Amino acid sequence: MLLQFLVTIFLLILLPLLLSLIFLKTKTKPSHSIPKSYPLVGSFFAIFVNRNRRLQWLSDILQVSPSATYVLRRSYATRQVFTGNPAVVQHILKTNFHNYEKGHTFNRTLTDFLGHGIFNADGQSWKFQRQVSSHEFNTKSLRKFVETVVDTELSERLIPILSSAASNGTLLDFQDILQRFAFDNICKIAFGFDPAYLLPSLPQAKFALAFEDSVRISSGRFNELFPFIWKIKRLLNIGSEKRLRMANSEVRDFAMNIIREKKQELELGEKASLDSVDDLLSRFLSSGHSDENFVTDIVISFILAGRDTTSAALTWYFWLLSKNPHIQSEIVKEIKEKSEAPVYDEVKDMVYTHASLCESMRLYPPVPMDTKEAVNDDVLPGGTVVKKGMRVTYFPYAMGRLEMLWGSDWAEFKPERWLQKEENHWKFVGRDSYTYPVFQAGPRICLGKEMAFLQMKRVVAGVLRRFKVVPATVEQGVDPEFLVYLTSKMKGGFPVRIVERDENE
Numbered sequence: 001m002l003l004q005f006l007v008t009i010f011l012l013i014l015l016p017l018l019l020s021l022i023f024l025k026t027k028t029k030p031s032h033s034i035p036k037s038y039p040l041v042g043s044f045f046a047i048f049v050n051r052n053r054r055l056q057w058l059s060d061i062l063q064v065s066p067s068a069t070y071v072l073r074r075s076y077a078t079r080q081v082f083t084g085n086p087a088v089v090q091h092i093l094k095t096n097f098h099n100y101e102k103g104h105t106f107n108r109t110l111t112d113f114l115g116h117g118i119f120n121a122d123g124q125s126w127k128f129q130r131q132v133s134s135h136e137f138n139t140k141s142l143r144k145f146v147e148t149v150v151d152t153e154l155s156e157r158l159i160p161i162l163s164s165a166a167s168n169g170t171l172l173d174f175q176d177i178l179q180r181f182a183f184d185n186i187c188k189i190a191f192g193f194d195p196a197y198l199l200p201s202l203p204q205a206k207f208a209l210a211f212e213d214s215v216r217i218s219s220g221r222f223n224e225l226f227p228f229i230w231k232i233k234r235l236l237n238i239g240s241e242k243r244l245r246m247a248n249s250e251v252r253d254f255a256m257n258i259i260r261e262k263k264q265e266l267e268l269g270e271k272a273s274l275d276s277v278d279d280l281l282s283r284f285l286s287s288g289h290s291d292e293n294f295v296t297d298i299v300i301s302f303i304l305a306g307r308d309t310t311s312a313a314l315t316w317y318f319w320l321l322s323k324n325p326h327i328q329s330e331i332v333k334e335i336k337e338k339s340e341a342p343v344y345d346e347v348k349d350m351v352y353t354h355a356s357l358c359e360s361m362r363l364y365p366p367v368p369m370d371t372k373e374a375v376n377d378d379v380l381p382g383g384t385v386v387k388k389g390m391r392v393t394y395f396p397y398a399m400g401r402l403e404m405l406w407g408s409d410w411a412e413f414k415p416e417r418w419l420q421k422e423e424n425h426w427k428f429v430g431r432d433s434y435t436y437p438v439f440q441a442g443p444r445i446c447l448g449k450e451m452a453f454l455q456m457k458r459v460v461a462g463v464l465r466r467f468k469v470v471p472a473t474v475e476q477g478v479d480p481e482f483l484v485y486l487t488s489k490m491k492g493g494f495p496v497r498i499v500e501r502d503e504n505e
Contacts, residue, residue, distance in 0.1 A: 034061060034070070042073035048225060055368060055484050058082055059398035067382040068402060081392040082369075084399040087381040090434040092372050092392055094442035103373020105391060110486075112234075112248055113218040116294065117301030129298060130447065132287055136190070136280045137447050143344045146454045149188045151343055153181060154462045157198040162467050164200065166498040171472055173493040174318060176202075178311040178459075183208070185455060186306025191299065192265075192279040193258050210250035211303070217244040219485035255299040259285070259292055308487040309366040310452050314459060315494050316364035317357060318469045319480065320413050327415060328464070331356060332501075335461045347457040351426045355418035357456055358436070362406070363413065365438045366487050368397035396438050397482075405435055468499040 035046030050057035061082070062068050068084040083089065092100040101122040114120040118129040135141075158181055165172050180198040187193045197205060217240050221230045233241035262281050280302065284295055321328040331353050338346045371393040378386040386392060403410055406417070419426045433441035439449045446452070463469065472495040481491035 033064065035072075037073045040075070042075050042078070044075060044225070047072075047074065051223070051225070054223065055397060055482065058369075058395065059401055062395060062398045063402065067384075068398075068404065069380065069382055069384050071384060079387075079390055080371075081380070081384060081386060081390065082395055082398075083380075083392065084395050084402050084405075085382065086399075086405070086432070086434040088384075088392075089394045089399075089437050089441065091381050092394065093434070093437065093440065093444065096378060097442050097444075099375045099378055100372035100392060101375060103371075103391065104389075105373060106371060109221045110218055112244065113214045113251075114301055114304070115297030117297035117299075119301045119304065120297075126444075130444075132283050133280060133302075133447055135283060137451060141189075142451055142454060145185075145189050145451060146344050146347060146458055149185055150455050150458045153184050153188075153198065154458060157181070157184070157200075158459070159462060159466070161198070161200060161202075162463065162498045166467060166500050169497065171495055171497060174469060174496045175311065175315045175490050175494040178314050179307055180208075181459070182311040182455070183303070183307040186303060187258075189451075190280040190302050190306065191258050192262065192281065206250055207254040210247040210254075211307075213243055213247035214251050215304070215308070215485050215487075217241075217247070251300060252296055255296045255303075256292060258299060259295050304486065305446075305448060310455055312366040312488045313357070313361050313364070313452070314456055315490050316482075316488075317360040317456070317460070318463075318496075319471060319490070319494060320360050320363070321356075321464075322469060322471050324413050327356060327413065330415075331460065332464050335465050338461070339465070343458070344454075347454050347461060350457050350461065351428050352415060352419070353457050353460055354453060355426070355428055356415040357453065357460075358418050358430070358438075359413060359415045361438045362400040362436065364482060364488060365396040365400065367438070368482075368484050368488055369393050369395045370437075370440065394437060396436075399435070399437070464501070466501055468501055470497045470499055471495070472497050 035043040037043045038045070046057075047054075058072075061070050061072075062084045069088055070082050072080050072082060074080060102120060103122075107120055107122075110120050116125055118126060118133065121129060158177070161172075161177065164170065177198070180202070183197050184195060187195050195205070195207075197203065197208060220240065221227070224230050230241060233239045234245075237245060259281065263285060266282060266285060281295070281299065284298055321331070334350055334352045338350060371391050374386045374388055374390050374392065376388050380386060380392075399405060401410055418429060418431075420429045421427075430436075433439065433445060439446035439452075480494070483489040483491045
C-alpha cells in the first residue's frame with residue numbers, strides 16, 4: 001500500500017512535465033506500434049495519450065502483435081492481457097473456464113449498477129441464474145417472441161412511426177428508436193410488462209434517461225487513469241458518482257415496481273410452477289427466490305442485455321446498408337421471396353440477411369471487449385504467463401479486423417464470406433465461436449443469441465420491405481464514432497430520414 005501511495009504521489013507531482021516530454025515523442029510515432037513501457041509507470045503515458053481512442057489503439061496493437069496477444073503494463077505492478085487469438089479465447093472461455101471469472105475488479109466496479117445479476121456474477125449464483133433463465137429460450141418461447149411480442153411492436157408502433165416520418169419528412173434518431181423498440185420487447189417477454197416506450201410521442205421516461213446515465217458512468221469507471229479517483233468521489237458522493245447514485249436509485253425503483261406488480265399478479269393466481277409460468281421474472285419469483293434486491297439485479301441485467309445489445313447491432317447494421325446499396329438490394333430481394341411464409345419461418349430462413357447481420361457485428365460488435373480475471377496462475381496458448389488476479393481481455397472488435405482471421409479484405413462489408421453457393425441458393429457457413437466471440441463462447445455463451453437474431457431479422461424485414469433508412473448527415477469518408485460503454489453506441493445518435501420504398505425496387 002505504501003509503495004502504491006508513493007507511486008501515486010510521484011505521478012501527480014511530475015505528471016505535467018513528464019506528459020509534455022513523452023507526448024512529443026508519442027504523438028509522432030505510427031499508430032500501429034507497441035507502446036513503450038517505463039520503470040514504475042509502465043505504459044501510462046501511451047495510455048494517457050490514447051485515452052480518447054482507446055479501442056482503436058488497443059486494436060492497432062493486436063494487429064502488429066505476432067500472436068495477437070499483448071500484455072499491457074499499466075503501472076509498477078499492474079498488467080493486463082489483451083488478446084485476439086482464437087486459441088487464447090477458447091482457453092479462457094472453455095478449456096480453463098473455471099480459472100477465469102468476472103473477478104473482483106469487474107464485480108466491484110459494476111456492483112452499484114448491476115448488483116449480483118447474471119452479468120456480474122460467478123460461481124453458484126451465476127449457475128442458478130443461468131439455469132432458470134435457460135427455460136425462457138426454447139423453441140416455443142422463441143416462436144411466441146417473434147409472432148406476438150416483436151411482430152406486435154413492429155406493426156403497431158415502429159412501422160406507424162416510420163410511416164409518419166416518411167410522410168412528414170421528420171428527422172429521427174434511429175438509434176433511439178431502436179433502443180425504445182428493444183426495451184419494450186425485453187420487458188414484455190422477460191417480465192410480462194409493457195413500458196410503452198415506443199409511442200408516437202416518443203416519451204422521455206425518467207427510467208430510460210437514468211439507465212443511460214448508469215451505463216455511461218459505470219462504464220467510465222473502467223477508463224479512469226487512477227481508479228482511486230472514482231472511489232473517492234463515490235465516498236464523498238460528489239460529481240459523476242453522485243449522478244450515478246441518483247440514476248441507480250431511479251433504475252432500481254423502476255425494476256422494484258415491476259417485481260412488486262408481478263408478485264401481486266402471481267399471488268392472485270394459483271401457485272405457479274416453473275413449467276407453467278410464461279415469463280422470465282415469474283420463473284425467478286416462482287423458484288423460491290423472493291429477495292427483492294436479488295431479483296432486481298436480475299431484472300436490470302436483462303434490460304441491459306435485451307435493450308442495448310440488439311439496438312446497438314441494428315444501429316450499425318442500417319448504417320452499413322446505407323453505404324452498400326447492392327447488399328441492401330439482395331436483402332430486400334430475400335425479404336420479398338420469404339414474404340408469403342409465416343412470420344417465424346420467414347425470419348428463421350433468411351440466410352443472406354442472417355449472414356449480413358453476422359458480418360455487421362464482425363465489424364461493430366455490440367460488446368467490443370470482455371474481461372475475465374485469473375483465479376490462479378496460468379500459461380496461455382502461445383506462452384503468455386498469467387498471474388493470479390491478472391485480467392485477461394478478449395477483444396471481438398479487434399478480432400473482426402485481423403487479417404490473419406478474415407483475410408486481406410477484412411475491411412469490406414461482405415456477407416458472402418459467411419455463405420456458400422449451393423445450386424441456386426445460399427447456405428450459411430458459420431465461424432466457430434472462438435474466432436467470432438460476439439456472443440461469448442463456452443459455458444457463458446449468450447443464452448439469447450437465437451432470440452437476438454430472430455428479433456433483428458424481423459425488424460430488418462419489416463422495415464426494409466417498406467422503407468429506406470437514409471442517414472441525414474453523411475460526410476464523405478467519415479464514419480460515425482464508435483463509442484464503448486458496457487455495450488457499443490454511435491456517438492451523437494443516428495439521425496436518419498425515412499423514405500418510402502418504390503414497389504419495383
